[in-house]
Amino acid sequence: MKPPGASNGDDRKGAYVFRLYLADGAPNSMRALANLYAICHKYFPESHRVEVIDVLKEPLRALAEAIFVTPTVVKVSPAPEQHIIGNLSDEEEVLRALGLPQKEKG
Amino acid sequence: MDGRKKRADVLAKIPSGIEGFDDITCGGLPQGGTTLLMGGPGCGKTVLALQVLVNGALHRGAPGIFVAFEEKARHVAANAETFGWDMRKLERKELFFLDACLRSDVVKAGAFDLTGLLAALEAKAGEMGAKLIVFDAVDVLLSLLDDAAGECRELYRIHEWLTRHELTGILTTKIEGNRPEAASRYGFMPFMADCAVLLGQQVAGRAVVREMRVLKYRGSPHVLDAVPFVIGAEGVEVGSANGVHPEPQPFEERVSTGVERLDAMLGGGFFRGTNALITGSSGTGKSMLAGNFIEAACRRGERGLFVSFDENSRDIVRDLASVSIDLAPHLESGLLKMEAARSAAASSEEHFMRIKRLIGEHRPGCLAIDPLSALARIGGGLAARAVAERLIFICRNAGITALFTSLLEGVDKHLETTPLHLSTIVDSWMQISYSLNGGERNRALSIIKSRGSKHSNQQRELIFSDTGITLADPYTAGGGVLMGTLRIEKENAMRAEAERKRHEIKQKGRELELVTADRDLQFETAQRGLRTRSEELDALRRAEKTSADEHTQRRDEVARRRDGKLVREQAPAKRQPAADGRKNGGKRK
Numbered sequence: 001m002k003p004p005g006a007s008n009g010d011d012r013k014g015a016y017v018f019r020l021y022l023a024d025g026a027p028n029s030m031r032a033l034a035n036l037y038a039i040c041h042k043y044f045p046e047s048h049r050v051e052v053i054d055v056l057k058e059p060l061r062a063l064a065e066a067i068f069v070t071p072t073v074v075k076v077s078p079a080p081e082q083h084i085i086g087n088l089s090d091e092e093e094v095l096r097a098l099g100l101p102q103k104e105k106g
Numbered sequence: 107m108d109g110r111k112k113r114a115d116v117l118a119k120i121p122s123g124i125e126g127f128d129d130i131t132c133g134g135l136p137q138g139g140t141t142l143l144m145g146g147p148g149c150g151k152t153v154l155a156l157q158v159l160v161n162g163a164l165h166r167g168a169p170g171i172f173v174a175f176e177e178k179a180r181h182v183a184a185n186a187e188t189f190g191w192d193m194r195k196l197e198r199k200e201l202f203f204l205d206a207c208l209r210s211d212v213v214k215a216g217a218f219d220l221t222g223l224l225a226a227l228e229a230k231a232g233e234m235g236a237k238l239i240v241f242d243a244v245d246v247l248l249s250l251l252d253d254a255a256g257e258c259r260e261l262y263r264i265h266e267w268l269t270r271h272e273l274t275g276i277l278t279t280k281i282e283g284n285r286p287e288a289a290s291r292y293g294f295m296p297f298m299a300d301c302a303v304l305l306g307q308q309v310a311g312r313a314v315v316r317e318m319r320v321l322k323y324r325g326s327p328h329v330l331d332a333v334p335f336v337i338g339a340e341g342v343e344v345g346s347a348n349g350v351h352p353e354p355q356p357f358e359e360r361v362s363t364g365v366e367r368l369d370a371m372l373g374g375g376f377f378r379g380t381n382a383l384i385t386g387s388s389g390t391g392k393s394m395l396a397g398n399f400i401e402a403a404c405r406r407g408e409r410g411l412f413v414s415f416d417e418n419s420r421d422i423v424r425d426l427a428s429v430s431i432d433l434a435p436h437l438e439s440g441l442l443k444m445e446a447a448r449s450a451a452a453s454s455e456e457h458f459m460r461i462k463r464l465i466g467e468h469r470p471g472c473l474a475i476d477p478l479s480a481l482a483r484i485g486g487g488l489a490a491r492a493v494a495e496r497l498i499f500i501c502r503n504a505g506i507t508a509l510f511t512s513l514l515e516g517v518d519k520h521l522e523t524t525p526l527h528l529s530t531i532v533d534s535w536m537q538i539s540y541s542l543n544g545g546e547r548n549r550a551l552s553i554i555k556s557r558g559s560k561h562s563n564q565q566r567e568l569i570f571s572d573t574g575i576t577l578a579d580p581y582t583a584g585g586g587v588l589m590g591t592l593r594i595e596k597e598n599a600m601r602a603e604a605e606r607k608r609h610e611i612k613q614k615g616r617e618l619e620l621v622t623a624d625r626d627l628q629f630e631t632a633q634r635g636l637r638t639r640s641e642e643l644d645a646l647r648r649a650e651k652t653s654a655d656e657h658t659q660r661r662d663e664v665a666r667r668r669d670g671k672l673v674r675e676q677a678p679a680k681r682q683p684a685a686d687g688r689k690n691g692g693k694r695k
Contacts, residue, residue, distance in 0.1 A: 023221035032216070055222040059229035062222055068206045069247070070222030083209055085250075086216030097213035 015047040016040065016098075017076040021067045024054045028087040032071035035088035043100060117325045120168075120238070120274055123161025124154075126344025130320055130329035136300040138272040139324070140265045144281045144295070145305030150316065150337050151278035153189075154305070155240045156182065157341045158276060160191045162238055163200035169236040171202045171227060176243035179203035189341045202230060206247065214250055220260050224267045231273060238274045245279040265298055300324045306332075315453050318344065334492075336459045343459045345496060361472065361507045364402030365395070367577040371553055371562035376534060380557070381498050381508040383478075383528050386538035390549055391570060392511035393417075395538075396474040397426040397433065398575050399509045404436035408471035412444045413461055415480035419444040429570045443468045449480035454490040457481055458497060470506060478510040478528065494528055533557040538568060546590040551577065567593060 020036055022029035033052065040048040055062040055070055062068075075082040075098060084097050095101075118137040121128050128134050135141045135158065143151045155172075162168040174182050183193045183203055197203065206223065227239065241264060248257040261277075268275040279295065296302040302321040307314050319332040335344040357378035362369050369375040376382055384392045393414070400410040412433075414422055422444070423433045436442035445464055447457060458481070465473065475497075482490035494510075501508040512528060529535045534556040541550040549568040553561045567578040567590070578593060 021222060023219075023225060026219060026221045028217050028219050029221070035216075056225045059226040060233075063204070063226040063230060066205065068204075068208070068223040068226075069218040069220060071218060072222070083212040084215050085208070085212055086214050086218045089216035091215075093213060093215035097215065 015049060015077070016044050017049045017051075019051045019053060019074040019076055021053045021055055021062055021065075021070060021072045021074070023056050023070040025056075026070060029071045031087040031089060032073065035091070035094075036073060039088065039091065039094060043095075119326075120162065121166075122158045123165055124157060124342055124344055126333065126335065127154075127318075127342070130318075130333055130344065131301065131303075131323060132327050132329075135274055135276070136324070136326070137274050138269065139300030140268055140275045140277060140298070141301040141303065142295055142299035143276060143278040143303050143305060145278075146307070147280060149305040149307045150335070150342060151280075151305055152177070152182065152242050153185075153337055154342045155242055155276045155278050156186055157189070159201065159238060159240055160186065160193075160196065163196050164191075167200070168238060169200045169202075169234045170238040170240070171204060171231060171234075171236045172240045172242065173204045173206050173223075173227070173244075174242050175206045176246045178207060179205040182242070189339070191341075199234075202234060202236065204230075208247065208250070217251065217253065217256060220247075220263055224263070228267075228271060231271070236273075238276070239268070240276045240278070242278050243280065244277055261295060261298060296321050301326075305335075315455055334455045334458075336453075336456045338456070338459050338463070340463075343463070345455060345458060345462075345493075357505065362402050362406075363395070363509075364398035364400075365575050365577060367566070368551070371564070371566070371577070372534070372556055373559040373561055376507055376509075377558060378507050379502060379505040380533035381501055381510065382534035382536065383532040384509065384511045384536045384538060385514055385529070386511075387514045387540070390538040390540065391568060391575075392513075392538060393422065393476050394426065394429060394431075394570060394575060396476045396509050396511050397422060398429075398431050400442065400472055400474045401426070401431045401433055401436065403472035403507075404433075404439075404441045407441070409469060410436065410442045411464060411468050411470035411473045412442065413464070413473070413475045414444070414446050415449045415475075415477060416447075417476075418446045422446075428572075430572060430574045443470070447480075454481040454493040458493040461497065462500060465500065465504065465506065469504075473501060473506050473508040474510070475508070476511045477513045479512040491527065495531060498531055529554070541565075541567075544590060544592040546592075548590040548593075 018036065018040075020033060022032060036050060040050065053061065055067065069085050071085070071087060073084045073088065075084070082097055084094060088094050119131070119133040119135060120137050121134040122131070143154060145151050159170040159172055162170055172179070172182065177185075180203070183197070186193050193201070204227070230236070231239065244261070244264070245257075248260055251257050251260070264275065264277065267273075277295075277299070299322075301323045303318055304321050305316070305318045307316045309315070315334065316336060317332040317334050320328040320330070333344055335342055337343075357380075359378040360369070360373075360375035361378050362375045363372065363382075384395055386392050397412065400412045403410045412419075412422070423437070426433055433442060433444070437444065443464065445460075447460065449457075452460070461475070478494055478497075481493055498508070500506075510528065510532070535554045536551060537554055538549055538551050540547045549570075550565050551568045552565040553563075555561075564580050566580055569576050569578055579597075
């Protein structure tokens with residue numbers, strides 16, 4: 001899937017691939033975007049890719065992919081697929097959902 | 107009120123397609139506004155919302171979107187199929203179901219909003235031209251926010267979005283208990299919405315009694331009272347007899363009770379469009395009279411509806427056949443519809459809805475419900491009375507002549523009360539009681555009231571026989587009406603007396619004949635005597651005249667003989683009087 005939105009990182013095996021559905025300009029969405037990049041850079045700076053989908057631009061795609069709340073992050077790989085909703089301000093919860101060891105921040 | 111009415115005219119509404127609901131909301135949902143349906147679990151919010159959507163698609167060709175936050179959309183659609191709504195057909199074009207249930211493994215990490223959903227819905231609505239959107243159980247999603255202010259904000263977001271796009275929205279939300287103002291979590295919701303309806307249910311007896319109440323309707327009048335509703339085979343039915351209906355025209359026409367003599371007692375029968383109550387204890391023959399009434403209606407070519415409780419139709423047909431009341435041909439021709447219900451199977455409200463639907467389908471001219479008191483069995487007397495009142499109201503409005511029976515149980519026969527206190531609201535009331543005398547139990551019918559017409563105040567014996575139902579002639583003795591054997595004895599005595607009288611009259615007649623004949627004879631005899639005498643007299647007179655002539659002749663002859671010579675000339679002189687008579691001067695001497 002070729003993302004029209006911003007993308008970053010590489011497609012190597014074992015890389016973290018995310019899809020972020022957001023409403024461009026909405027506070028929670030903007031915060032989620034910032035938080036997702038922060039987490040990616042912090043925990044897997046060399047192996048991540050983020051596809052950003054603006055539901056305001058592609059509403060029917062969001063509908064087809066069963067995305068109802070914004071922001072929603074879908075971890076596409078590594079399997080299993082995981083949905084996380086919210087602005088990702090609760091970092092601990094995000095890490096738990098991604099199966100990463102917590103409190104690395106120390 | 108007039109001012110409000112004007113505003114109501116201005117406020118555009120979309121009909122829900124649910125008759126009673128449109129009654130209590132004075133026209134339906136606010137167009138381009140938000141309607142909130144609140145209630146506890148299982149009280150019918152989803153069905154009501156879905157029904158409005160389906161009605162719009164089916165009857166107004168208005169496409170709609172259903173967003174399911176709690177149930178899977180396909181479950182909702184499957185549920186809708188059970189009400190006979192063809193979802194598969196509608197889903198192709200008019201309806202869109204959106205499964206907005208979050209995956210069970212979704213993790214929430216921070217605040218979110220519905221911007222994305224609304225953007226998606228906006229696109230979808232534009233694509234299909236939808237004007238109505240249902241957000242079913244939106245509280246399920248919003249409760250994930252775990253933030254009262256956030257929930258409030260998202261609801262306002264939906265509300266504003268609807269308003270901005272001139273979409274009509276229905277939001278359903280659960281509340282604890284039946285008091286929305288007490289539920290602080292969504293306490294603000296009724297204030298936000300343009301129209302708020304509270305749905306509730308409670309168990310009365312063992313039956314569920316549902317009711318709804320319009321809490322508010324911005325800019326529109328509405329019915330303030332809670333109204334009962336049921337979820338029946340075809341969805342939600344709201345029982346509102348409170349809506350504004352035109353006054354029915356009173357009828358002057360009379361409708362036969364089926365018993366000629368009872369008609370006579372009532373001054374010609376029931377007035378058309380009125381209702382009558384027959385009360386009596388078990389076995390007094392109330393059902394027979396009800397069946398007879400309906401049969402008579404069908405025989406006149408009217409449509410009849412016979413609703414019986416706790417007795418199946420076949421038994422009723424058989425019982426009535428025993429008194430020569432044959433319902434079978436009318437059942438076959440379709441004029442008659444019989445419905446057997448079990449009183450314990452449903453609440454009075456559900457029974458009411460069913461009967462109402464039957465009336466709508468069959469359009470009867472005459473209706474019998476046997477017994478109406480069965481309504482009171484489940485759901486309590488008060489609810490049943492309200493139901494009975496609405497039933498009467500519906501019948502009056504539709505011009506249906508209705509006959510209800512009501513069972514009196516364990517009540518002193520002299521104390522004529524009805525379990526639902528129906529007697530005050532019905533137009534006519536007849537009581538059948540057992541009359542004990544002469545070692546017999548006989549049925550006695552009396553008319554207690556009959557509005558707008560004169561009626562007999564006599565108590566009459568009700569007789570069921572092979573040839574039908576009738577009332578016996580009244581015989582009173584010692585201040586009471588004679589019944590049964592006593593009546594038969596009295597009848598026999600009366601017959602004997604009549605026979606004797608008839609005989610006597612015959613006798614007298616014969617005597618008179620004889621006397622008349624005798625007189626005629628005497629008259630004849632006298633006449634004859636008179637005639638005889640009169641003839642004798644004539645004869646005498648004739649005889650006397652003859653002799654007088656002879657005397658004159660003789661005298662003349664004597665005179666001639668005295669003259670002598672003139673005797674011969676006398677005769678020619680008489681033949682030629684002008685020639686000879688005057689010459690005969692001697693004759694003049």
